[in-house]
Amino acid sequence: MSERVVSIIVPVYNVEAYLAECIDSLLGQTYPHLEVLLIDDGSTDGSGKICDDYAQRDSRVRVVHKANGGLSSARNAALPLVSGEYLMYVDSDDWIALDTLEKCMAILKRQPEVEILEFGAIDYIDGQLAEYKSYSGGKGDVQMSGPEALRSYSLGNLPSPLACAKLYVRDRISELRFLDGRLHEDNTYIFESLTKIKHYYYLNEPLYFYRRNREGAITQTLNLKVQDMFLNISDVRSKMSKEHPEYVVYANSLLLHRVLDYSFRCYRQGIDVKKFEKMLAPFIDSVKSYPILAPTAKKRLFIRMPKLYVRFTVNVLPKIRKVLKWRPFK
Incomplete structure (x- = not known):
């Protein structure tokens, strides 16, 4: 050894x-x-x-x-x-x-x-x-x-x-x-x-x-080049659908996780949200054509209404939780 x-x-x-x-x-x-x-x-x-x-x-x-x-x-x-x-x-x-x-x-x-x-x-x-x-x-x-x-x-x-x-x-x-x-x-x-x-x-x-954070590092900033990630995963999903159909659900779930994660990232970081939403839209839509792992209600809602889901989760839900935690009388 x-x-x-x-x-x-x-x-x-x-x-x-x-x-x-x-x-x-x-x-x-x-x-x-x-x-x-x-x-x-x-x-x-x-x-x-x-x-x-x-x-x-x-x-x-x-x-x-x-x-x-x-x-x-x-x-x-x-x-x-x-x-x-x-x-x-x-x-x-x-x-x-x-x-x-x-x-x-x-x-x-x-x-x-x-x-x-x-x-x-x-x-x-x-x-x-x-x-x-x-x-x-x-x-x-x-x-x-x-x-x-x-x-x-x-x-x-x-x-x-x-x-x-x-x-x-x-x-x-x-x-x-x-x-x-x-x-x-x-x-x-x-x-x-x-x-x-x-x-x-x-x-x-x-x-x-x-x-x-070194100058010139490709991972330094979040920008529209992240589109390559979604293209790569989409290509692998297509490859799996032809060669190994049993792995399609995993590739599709990975794509869903990544678009969901980056939807929240760009919104919370205040980056040009409309551009990101436009870029992500076709990838989110493509997820509908394949099965996903652990299809929770949250995932289904995001797939159906991604913009509303993200805005509600980031802007509205924290305020609701704050109100519910406030107890003026004990």
């Missing part, structure tokens, strides 16, 4: 200020059996040279220089090159704790049936670590079968919608690729991964450090 190799894919694009910290956290792992694939995605700063310097110093590092194509393109370029039994993704402006792989491999030694092992992530915002928020909701470590994890994910719960902070058994997902040319590609990659496995494990410990 101790000699099983972990392949770590790191897409690199104009991150010279953060790249060394990321790579050092990988090469400094207390579990040394790894390979690091640095995919220089057409960087125009000093990132490419940094990659080459590390490759010269450590034989576990391999570098690929390619024309800029985006995050998905970089990850996809690396996938045919990996040789490890396990696979991990780390973004080049993030880093992991030095004992991450040691802790993960210890779990896999005890429970070799696990095919996706996720660990906790903690945000690093403006030079400060945020409070750790467990994806398990304070339940400690979580184990689920593949079908249970797929259902949980489709309802907006664990696993997280991040390709990073996970260790995958490579053979189980080797044929999967990230949707190219769009943002928010992780959502569907995780979905399809969960259809391939039988056992999932969540290690409730913050081992992945996720840098937020």
Whole structure:
């Protein structure tokens, strides 16, 4: 078990200020059996040279220089090159704790049936670590079968919608690729991964450090580019309807959860609500054509009257609750 190799894919694009910290956290792992694939995605700063310097110093590092194509393109370029039994993704402006792989491999030694092992992530915002928020909701470590994890994910719960902070058994997902040319590609990659496995494990410990709010980060703001997320999920739903109809209800439920979540986000953040509503409308309407998991009254109401539902929930319902809690006489 101790000699099983972990392949770590790191897409690199104009991150010279953060790249060394990321790579050092990988090469400094207390579990040394790894390979690091640095995919220089057409960087125009000093990132490419940094990659080459590390490759010269450590034989576990391999570098690929390619024309800029985006995050998905970089990850996809690396996938045919990996040789490890396990696979991990780390973004080049993030880093992991030095004992991450040691802790993960210890779990896999005890429970070799696990095919996706996720660990906790903690945000690093403006030079400060945020409070750790467990994806398990304070339940400690979580184990689920593949079908249970797929259902949980489709309802907006664990696993997280991040390709990073996970260790995958490579053979189980080797044929999967990230949707190219769009943002928010992780959502569907995780979905399809969960259809391939039988056992999932969540290690409730913050081992992945996720840098937020840096200039140029694609996750920095909520904007209309989020449309890619809904397009991606819609495409996967169409794919499932043709190839694996049993998964359509999960893909449709995931789409419903995401449009519901972002409907509230844009309204509460005061972003151009009308534009978001117009963008989301066809996706909400498309949910009607497929079954959903746990079809509650709230979900049905949102599907039928999304604008009214969101406005009532955000503006009216809190006032009603406040009145009901007021007790002038005891």
